[in-house]
Amino acid sequence: MVWIGAAVATAVAGAGAAAGYLGLVTGALALDVGVGRRSRPLGPQTVDIAAPREAVFDVITQPYLGRATRAMREKVLVVERGSDMVLAAHRTPLAGGQLTATTVETVRFTRPERVDFRLVRGPVPAVTESFTLTEHGPGTRLVYEGELATDLWRAGQWWGGLVAPRWEATVAASLSSVRQEAEQRAALP
Known part of the structure; x- marks a missing residue:
């Protein structure tokens, strides 16, 4: 009977760990304990765009300040809008579209x-x-730079090492889309 209790406890612990991992990955579980904080740089990533700076700025801000395309509405949801700032939820597909990570950012x-x-x-x-x-x-030259911070010393540093490459890859894809859209708009008569 003892081994049955141990097996159940192991299964429950495994399920809890899996649920915690999925919660962290998808952004549903926000862990901010404020101890053992470590930071790491994001970028820089530089993209030269054959379009005027105003046009590039308009492409970047369109999903937030203007009318978003259907594709962008699937990725960005503006929760609150002010004159020079928005609160927006960003959705990123994970695991081949099986999961969706949601971040909320100003x-x-x-x-x-x-x-x-x-x-x-x-x-x-x-x-x-x-x-x-x-x-x-x-x-226009667009330069992306940032900083990602995690808590819990080495464990957080390890987690940041997993999150940062995916974060930067998502940004790189976004920058590529911005360049493509801005250059298309600039080429229109």
């Missing part, structure tokens, strides 16, 4: 040179990011 706009993001809820306790736009030749 997004602040400084036309036409900067867009700043600050994590409110997600898989780590803190992320700050910026898109900085400068005129570069006949187009």
Whole structure:
């Protein structure tokens, strides 16, 4: 009978660990204990775009300040809108679309040179990011930089090591979409 109790306890512990992991990965469980905080840089990622800075800024801010395309409405939900800042939920598919990670961030706009993001809820306790736009030749240079922070010393550092590459890959895909859309708009007569 003792082995049955041990087996049940092991199964319950395993299920709890799996649920905790899924909660962290999807952003449903926000863990912010404020001890043992460690930070790591995100980026920089630099993209040169053959479009005017104002056009690039408009492409970046359209899902937040304007009318979002259907594809962007599936990825970004504006929860609250102010004059120069929004609170937005960002949805990112995981595990081949089987799961969806949801982060909630404030997004602040400084036309036409900067867009700043600050994590409110997600898989780590803190992320700050910026898109900085400068005129570069006949187009625009967009530079992404940020910082990701985790708690709980080495365990958090390990978790940040798992989260950061996926986070940066998601940003890289977003930057590629921004470049494509801005260049298409700039090419229109």
